[in-house]
Amino acid sequence: MKWKLCCLFVIVIVMFLSACSEDNKEANGKKREEAIANLSEEGMPIVEEEITIEVFSGQAATTAEDWNDVPMLNEYEKMTNIDMQWEQVAIDGLAEKRNLTLASGDLPDLFYGTYLPNADVYKYGKQGVLIPLNDFIDEYAPNIKKYLETYPEIKQGITFPDGNIYAIPRLRDPNSPTSLMDDKPWINKDILEEVGMDNPETTEEFYTYLKAAKDLSVEGKEVIPFSSVSMDRLYHLISGAFGVSNKGIMHRLIDEDPETGEIRFYRIAEEYKQMLEYMNKLYTEGLIEQNIYSIEVDQFLANGMEGRYAAMNFFNPIDYFGEEVGGRYIPGNALEGPNGDKMFTAVLSPVNSLGHFSITNVNENPEATLRWLDYFWSEQGKKMFFMGLEGETYEETAEGPKLLEEITNNPNGLTIQEALANYIINPGGGHPVLDDPRYSTAPEFRPEDIENAEQNEPYLIDEPWPMFFYEDDEQSRLDALATDLSKYVGEMEAQFVTGETSFAEWDNYVQTMKEMGLDEYMEIQQKALDRYLGK
Known part of the structure; x- marks a missing residue:
């Protein structure tokens, strides 16, 4: 009798849960029907009856404090009937939260x-x-869809191995060299004139210039020949002269073998060794700032504002050193190396950061949510996102939209970025939009940066690789292998450059990496590259 009662109880529970499941499906189906009925097919408002979207967002220090009360977003809420409730998390604690x-x-x-x-x-x-966005893009995001059709390589770069798009990226303009370039080379024109040289165009001329600059002083302080905020940024300038890192800086260990066209672990290539020998010469002769491996950003900026750097690889010096000192710097050249290589490799893929707009499975209005973003990919929407509100932050002129005087010459002494932050949520932050040089006020679109980009455009590498996608089993192995290999490469790179380890140990260095699983690491990277290339 007990057994029969237990069976009956189980049957009743199963029937109850099944009925609840059917009720939930019916309720969810009804909600979806209501959401679609509330959605406008095109134009504004996006929805007839107001909806609320709960948003978890990263927040850069340079953006407005409270995105729930920003003039541009307030106006957009009126236009769309969508109330975005922003939960902002500072970048420093973003990953954990x-x-x-x-x-x-x-x-x-x-x-x-x-x-x-x-x-x-x-x-x-x-x-x-996170829900797939493919079908939603096709039906509800005409601006994003058109862009992906225009640039199929970008669509390829955001499509995961299972064929789905789960996130809308932040994109750099593939037609704008300055947008694709990361840091850039700058030469102190006053020091250049003082040593009586032309702007260096080869690694040998660059060495000669640094050597001459080392003997000079600026207002009683010694000139620092060459520096940046990290050693990696110095390599961004030098690597192209030695033919390595030729697929951009998003992959720190691999590139393409120029002879075979195959994937290469360039950190054991002969050309890489030659580059380290050149950097060793610069460092041991005091031509690279001697604390480059531990330098703090504040220290670099303090030296820069005193005009002490003869050459640097960094961002716009006027932005960071001020007009008086920053104006002393002119664009440096992509350098030609001893083997005739001359490339600018500090280049990012247009898809330089992917995970910036993902809709979750609890969102009852995914169509409206994607339409909310899609407007900012239109001409009028980009103008609004980057420049704010007409009459408040910019005006239309015969030459196009122009920021108002109170933004460009703020009465309270604010920079353009600081003044705009009172009206828009850009600059700063990984916004899932396309940087457009016609409207964006980002530093890389300043006249000095554009001049630098135009000067070095002929030497920009072609088709920089984006970050690759990996299957689960590949990712777990890659994480372990890449951590060990990257750490060892970094340690030995510093030892070779500073002279702590002799280049006579090079073969041991290469053999050690092979013993650390280099072949397996390269097999995984080859599979990922094949997927990216559609093989």
């Missing part, structure tokens, strides 16, 4: 500007936490 939110199951409707790593986008996409 984002990961906790994803793990908790208490999800927002949308992750925006959160720098979600590719591996996590793919993982949570396959789990169904």
Whole structure:
């Protein structure tokens, strides 16, 4: 009798749960029907009856404090009938809070500007936490769709191995060299004139210039021949002269073998060794700032504002050193190396950061959410996103939109970026939009940067690789292998350059990496590259 009662109880529970499931499906179906009925097919407002979208967002220090009360977004809310409720998390603590939110199951409707790593986008996409956007883009995002059709390589770069798009990226303009370039080379024209030289065009001329500059002083302080905020940024200038890192800086260990066209672990290539020998000469002769491996940004900026750098690889010096000192710098050249190589390799893929707009499975209005973003990919929308509101931050002129005087010459002494931050949520942050040089006020579109880009455009590498996608088993192995290899490469690179380790140890260095699993690492990277290339 007990057994029969237990069976009956189980049957009743199963029937109850099945009925609840059917009720939930029916309720969800009804909600979806209501959401579609409320959606406008085109134009504004996006929805007839106001909806609320809960957004988890990263927040850079340079943006407005509270995105729930920003003039541009307030106006856009009126236009769309969509109330975006922003939960902002500072970039410093973003990864931890984002990961906790994803793990908790208490999800927002949308992750925006959160720098979600590719591996996590793919993982949570396959789990169904993040929804595929392919069909929604086709039907509800005409501006994004048109762009992806125009640039199929970008669509390829955001499509995961299972064929789905789970995130809208932040994009750099593939037709704008200055947008694709990361840091740039700058030469102190006053020091150049003082040593009586032309702007260096080869590694040998660059060495001669640095050597001459070392003996000079600026207002009683010694000139520092060559520097930046890290040693990596110095390599961004030098690597192209030795033919390495020829697929851009998004891959720190691999590039393309120029002889075979195959993938290459360039950190063991002979050309890379030659580059380290050149950097060793610069460092041991005091031509590179001697604390480059530990330099703090504040120290670099302090030296820069005193005009002490003869050459540097960094961002616009006027932005960071001020007009008086920063105006002393002119664009440097991509350098030609001893083997005739001359490339500018500090280049990013247009898809330089992917995980910035992902819709979760709790969002009841995914169509409207994507339409909300799609407007900012239109001509009028880009203008609004980057420049703000007509009459408040910019005006239309015969030459195009122009920022108002109170933004460009703020009465309170604010910079352009600081003044704009009172009206828009850009600059700063990983916004899922396309940087457009016609409207963007980002530093890379300043006249000095554009001049630098035009000067070096002939030497920009072609088709820089974006970050690759990996399957789960590949990712777990790659994480372990890449961590060990990267750490060892970094340690030995510093030892070779500073002279702590002799280049006579080069073969041992190469053999050690092979013993650390280099072949397996390259097999995984080859599979990922094949997927990217559509093989």
